[in-house]
Amino acid sequence: MTGFRLAQGGRIDRSRPLSFTFAGRAYRGFAGDTLASALIANDALLVGRSFKYHRPRGIYAAGAEEPNALMQLGVGERTEPNARATQVELYDGLTANAVNAWPSLEWDLGALTGLASGLFVAGFYYKTFMWPPAFWNKVYEPAIRRMAGLGTAPREADPDLYDKVHVHADVLVAGGGPAGLAAALAAAQAGADVLIADEQAELGGSLLSARATLDGWLRATLEELRGMPNVRLLPRTTVFGYYDQNYLCLLERRTDHLGPAAPAGISRQRLWHVRARQVVLATGAHERPLVFAGNDRPGVMLAGAVSTYINRYAVVPGKRAVVFTTNDGGYRTALDLAAAGAQVLAVVDPRPESAGDLPAQAHAQGIEILNGHAVVAASGGKRLDSVSVAKLGGGAARGVVCDLLAVSGGWSPVVHLFSQSQGKLRWDEAKHCFVPGTVTQAQRSAGAANGSFALGAALAEGFAAGAEAAKDAGFGGWRAPEPPEVDDPREAPPLALWQVPGAEGRGKAFVDFQNDVTASDLKLAAREGFESVEHLKRYTTTGMATDQGKTSNVNALAILSDATGRSIPATGTTTFRAPYTPVTYGAMAGRDRGDRLDPIRVTPIHPWHVARGAVFEDVGQWKRPWYYPQGGEDMHAAVRREAKAVRTSLGVLDASTLGKIDVRGPDAAEFLDRIYTNGFRKLGTGRCRYGLMCRDDGMVFDDGVTTRLADDHFFMTTTTGGAARVLEWLEEWLQTEWPHMKVYLTSVTEQWATVSFAGPRAGDVLRELSPALAVDEESFPFLSMREGVVAGLPARIFRISFTGEASYEVNVPSHHGLALWQAVMAAGEKHGITPYGTEAMHVLRAEKGFIIVGQETDGTVTPLDLGMDWIVSKQKDFLGKRSFARPDTSRADRKQLVGLLPADPAEVLPEGAQLVWDAAESPIRMVGHVTSSYWSPNLGRGFALALVKGGRDHHGKTILAPLAGKTVEARIVAPNFLDEGGKPLHG
Amino acid sequence: MQRFSIVSLARNALTGHKDWPRYWRSPKPKAEYDAVIVGGGGHGLATAYYLAKEHGVTNIAVLEKGWLGGGNTGRNTTIVRSNYLWDESAHLYEHSLKLFEGLSQELNYNVMLSQRGVLNLAHNLGDVREGIRRVNANRLNGVDAEWLGPAQVQEFCPIVSISPSMRYPVMGATLQRRAGVARHDAVAWGFARGADALGVDIIQNCEVTGFDIREGRVRGLRTNQGDIATGKVGIVAAGHNSVLCEMAGVRLPIQSHPLQALVSEPIKPVHPCVVMSNAVHVYVSQSDKGELVMGAGIDSFNSYAQRGSFPVIEHQMAAVLELFPIFSRLRMLRTWGGIVDVCPDASPIIGRLPVEGLYLNGGWGTGGFKATPGSGHVFAHTIAREAPHPLAAPFAFERFTSGALIDEHGAAAVAH
């Protein structure tokens, strides 16, 4: 037994014991423990295996920077890979397992790779596995993949909820240590709305880990902050991303710490989007490891972490400890260890002397201080058993038997968010660390994050930053209170020791623990030419693990700078990127799951379609009835029946989804003339006209029917999918190119419900429903509109047709849509009225050769290609016209719209079939493709529309569609099958 | 060039890996080269490699303003496929895929081409139609392609949800089995090492700041490491092509946008292939190290910042989770962005510019990694012969004047 729990002290709640399991064994801890502290209390320091060599690894840190202690939490649908034990709050019933060990943590077969570790240096895989070539896919890569990954993904969908909020703050404070709390207090007292977030369960930061603390101040401050209505305290909340214009994203873990006791219906995690006027970054500092042989043995731990375990969690990670430190901070750990009853065998300090107050205290307590010495190696298998200490600059190493080595290589301010905000770092030569330099957003750093490591300085900076932030947010005129008194010890300057000399040849010295990158890997990379820090990172994978190099990056770049003879600032850092710590995907999706992923839009008639058993098609966000199967019909049978009904008696379609735009103003007609390929100026009032719109590159963009309601007033319809796009497009031209034109546009898509009934009996129905309306050819000709009353409802009635049949589109305000539909159904009953869906509509329009934008067109098709010259004005200019004259657009052999009749009438070509003249040719030349293809119950055969190179010149010829397994012959015809079939049009 | 193999690896292990040579030299620029390639990304390095290897043009330099491979080559989602719609594209990308298939051996450097298959999902009838159209076109163009129904999709990628009640149900997918992913960095490093061995000077931290153009001809260029004389310049500077061409007085039909990508923490293999979905702008694969690699759609605005806005990827993740419900409890480890040069027709520009001696290979937008060897190969030919390689000819700059665009938007919306 080495690690142990102190009988008193710490912030754990000894009255609430908790049980948990790790690697199949049952343990106990207390409320207030992290999984890591509870494991240490149970002397279960071996917690994982490293990524590449499967080396035994122990808990190394106490916070977000932990590289080793990754856990598979829970089982089943709620299992979670790669959780950092140092950030997992213990709850009753927690189960955890190591992530990268098989068959067990103790006996991991993967460790065999360690035997051949001489081969597995940086970049080895690029240099091998190339012969024989066929082996890569079949043998090597599968083997590599088997070794991949850490934890395992759940197999089932996640049962938990996630949520998001968007809030605005005058001052956002990231980090709730003394600096952050001081900043929050100062800003809040000035009257600013303050949000303060800390990733830990409790606010207090390093104050929670120290023995001599400002306990009273912390309690009073938290109490004051909690009582202020303008302050939000967010524990368990990580500020993970800092984006443009002070937009920050936070992840709040709401119920993770409750485990199975989490209340149902409450989101597990919540993502905060915060726009802050001012930001204070008080994110503290991370301690750096020291690089020497065997520095990854379980039992080697960051000094600050050792202190945290002792003071905050009341667990001591070892009984016989050595401290290895390059700065005075390590002595604090030595004192903490001694106070906790551990034996401190020595403080190894490579500095020639230790002049500060803390070393003096250690000395006074009889702790041996080895100045000018270093630990050159640590040994032990699954647990540290001794360290070798040697004098710097040579001399024999002596072994010290110990079970804990606390190391401190200095501190790196947590500048992640600062860097994400595009701030520029500065290398501080005295403190040996990067500190915030040039600031680019409304932001300031304070405390250890700013390189001010002493508590007094951190507090003072925090108060000042908070007050200034409030002032800049518009809450000036308030003087920040004086920081509390602190008696910081005098400290001697730290030493920079990036790699312990004399450790070479004694074993692997790790820099990046999780990715198993050693100092010699880094040097090898530099030798091979990977001299940029970015190359180094990618070649060796240093800093790319789940901890993103929080403990390793500065050591790695310092070793590189040494190897390349450049200074550290000239070597530079890699890029800090969001997120600061990993963010659950579930939280990123929030509640936009299932049907909420994208709005489902429905028409006012939708409930009827549902009741009638319609099968729906997604058209953009709309649900449109695709077909209405009856009595076990399949789609084909239903569509045949529907399409037949329209031609023989009566069909009805919900066309409410069409885009509708009210166009008004003295220049409306002129405006439409510029937009549409055909003219609208001469359109009579009450008349309708079909129009095509092109982009200025001449390609078809949208189509629809526009009706003149008055001299200066038009009603435009667009495709369902194009509605929003077209309105935006029109506004763009009006506002930016033709601002002098007097035209107002108003979207009325949903103002109107549209019921379209078509077929030989359509007129009868209209006559019945609108007795006052003259429905004869003369009074109500094709392509005209009447206002009237239909089924007692005020309506606009359009006589237009997308099917080739006599057809009326009746528009009523959408709150009357269902009433109208029901009335039409009732009136049509005697004619066998048949509701039809989009599929039958497509068949009918294709029989007539009408195009669908997006089906016959794909952004590369002009009106001329479609054979729609009749709609392309020769007289006026319009958007896109100039482009028709470009060399490629005016080629004679462009793809042109044609009809196809398969030689075998029973054949229905697949849409998307490619067309060729000669299927034996090699390479085969494709000359077109099938855009639409259906079985027509009216023609009694399959037929298709297609785009074919120079197609208009080839009417009557046979073209081939080579399909998988067969080639289909088809005759090219004009794209209008009703006329070709000689059938009468009911116009 | 030191040959890489398991044997050389073992031999070096014995000497503590002290004797590995540099991958590439670190030369100072010469005063004059026969040709200069601007941009040390995969495409630029491949161009130099093939110029030296196939055309014997070895007195050349690749100038890279940062570290080689640090542009989009170093930040893409590594999808390699050739199932493009139009003939011109299919031929070019297939040429590249064929070169990819032998690239590890050609370069004696393992680029880890993993032909695990790429699925392009269809979520509505329009997608289905376009998918089938593409499969048919691909087959006739000699590109392997299959159409899968939903059940086959799930068989190929068991973790994809094919529940018909999804907001965007999976109605089928195209599958190219020969498509997959490759190690992006290795492609750059392999070409750099190969080019260096053939005598090409690769000069990093060398930013081109201007051109010497007289009488409509390139005579040389200016860099932060001094002036260099040359009669031929190939601009292959994805993310900065507009900036460079502006220095030469040429305006391009290109806009530079951020494109973001992200990786998860590494997990044990769960995802066997590559899944893409145009409708929801999703593409996901799992790397050989275990991270899920995902890409987003471009951010709408022009930017040279190599970063984008968070909502873009949030949106993406919501869609990913519908397709892959088991990813919900996994975590995003890192996000980043690249600068993609987007052409109006989503196809690249390869060929001469209106200044004599000046060539451009750019505008690959969101999908040029897959083209790296092919692009370099045809561009080298174009520069060396002063005439377009037949596969490059349709991609000439002049197409914007003639109107002969190769519009891959329609069918390939997310062109990765």
Added chain:
Amino acid sequence: MADATLFARRRSPLQDHGAALSRGAVSGPRGVTLTEIPHLAQITLRGDPGNTDFLAAVRSALGLDLPLKANTVAAAGDVSALWLGPDEWLIAGAPDSEADLTARLNAALKDQHVSVVDVTANRTVLELAGPSARAVLEKACGLDLRPREFKAGQCAQTNLARTVGILEMTQGGAWRIYVRNSFAVYLADWLLDAMAEYAIDAKF
């Protein structure tokens, strides 16, 4: 005057959703409710705010001064005018008053270049009220909704979840959301889902 049978035949997009809306209501100190206010008369008015004739004509027709300050609302009796853009307002009135309002506007604005379009059936209105209303809305909306910033008499067009809407704070401090009919069920369901947690009385 309006025809009562015609009015009775109207259906609002959330007509069948009443039960869900009442089921979702939360009472108490964390309470929040969502209700539909169907069939409010709505008219889109476009015109030139720089033209005093236009402003005067609207004043005579509606008895109010069009708000010229962005994102504000002017009201007179039942009628209110919401600023939607520099030349665009939404005139809202009591149910079934749209014909009357349209007629008044058209009469007053005759011969001016304006646009008066009845959009009563284009959108429905949701009202979100109660102590937790702002917290619920903050899930859907990125605007600064702090009482200091968004007060009674203000309005805004903005993104709400994955659709857009017009937001108005009533004099009573409730939020009105004008949402396009086809999105109404989506948005109502979204908000109901967002409200659900306030019904759970869990200390955690």
Added chain:
Amino acid sequence: MLLIPCPWCGERDETEFRYGGQAHLARPLDPHATGDAEWAEYLFMRDNPKGWFRERWNHAAGCRRWFNMVRHTVTHEIAAVYKPDDPKPELPE
């Protein structure tokens, strides 16, 4: 995520806006009098500076107005917004 000051509505999140590319592009007054090259220039060729850029935005989810903005394409700093008919502001240093 950008915070864009709509000249009419005030500061709003980028997600409310649609991007419109380069500002101040003039459509040839008589397209049919322009040569193919000039027409292609208008259709496709665009400035794409690394630095300050005058660009168009549309407040799509808000007032639906188009406006112009001066933004830096590296820092994303916004120097000015102005209405389409306002004079072009000078670019910052």
